[in-house]
Amino acid sequence: RLWRDALASGQPAQALRPVLLHLASMQRGMATGVQRCPGRSRIRKRQVFGRMQRARLFLEGNSHRVVRIGELAELTNFSSWYLSKTFQSLYEESPQSLSARLRLERAADLLRDTDMMIGEVAAASGFDNCCSFARAFRARYGQSASGFRQTGGTLPPKSANSPVASRK
Incomplete structure (x- = not known):
């Protein structure tokens, strides 16, 4: 969509090309992550993926302290057990590790x-x-x-x- 909008507005498309290619590669990686999330519908899978990303970013932003699984569960509104199992299956690493x-x-x-x-x-x-x-x-x-x-x-x-x- 950004690519089409850039062409329609007359902006130099070549200047946007590297950024758009990077965004497209990130979206492909996220699409595979969304598919690995539990849920019957694509909307539910996206919702779960978004919450797992929130937990992962929280861990990355708090690398100066021990983050408890209860904090992540509260942040994502999932139970500790569901969060741990889903996080492990999505990122192939537990939140604690x-x-x-x-x-x-x-x-x-x-x-x-x-x-x-x-x-x-x-x-x-x-x-x-x-x-x-x-x-x-x-x-x-x-x-x-x-x-x-x-x-x-x-x-x-x-x-x-x-x-x-x-x-x-």
Whole structure:
């Protein structure tokens, strides 16, 4: 529709082409997500998808703290059980694991880009306990937070038996 409107109004269509192609690719990705949502009608599937997107964006915007499943359930007006099952089937990751992954990615960015102490990075990433932060960081990245910072934020080479290589 934007493409037709641009042509009808006489605006240079070539200037809009990259933006429109990007939007079209995003819509294709979302259309597959809508199809994977539960519901009998397309309207219901879109409604569920919109609520799941709201929950995902809320998690991404709150990577500095632990987000409880109850908060997401209240935000989406779904039960905790329905939210968890639908989120898992749609994004192939539970809300809790997405939250933990986002918090650890935030911590890695802070370690790479700031000179905050490790305990401050842990607190800024929503970890109450430095030991649990250290354990989670090592499990995710295969090295300690201080080792990550010493290497300039680069990860060690992946070996066949490393925990980082076995994921993804």
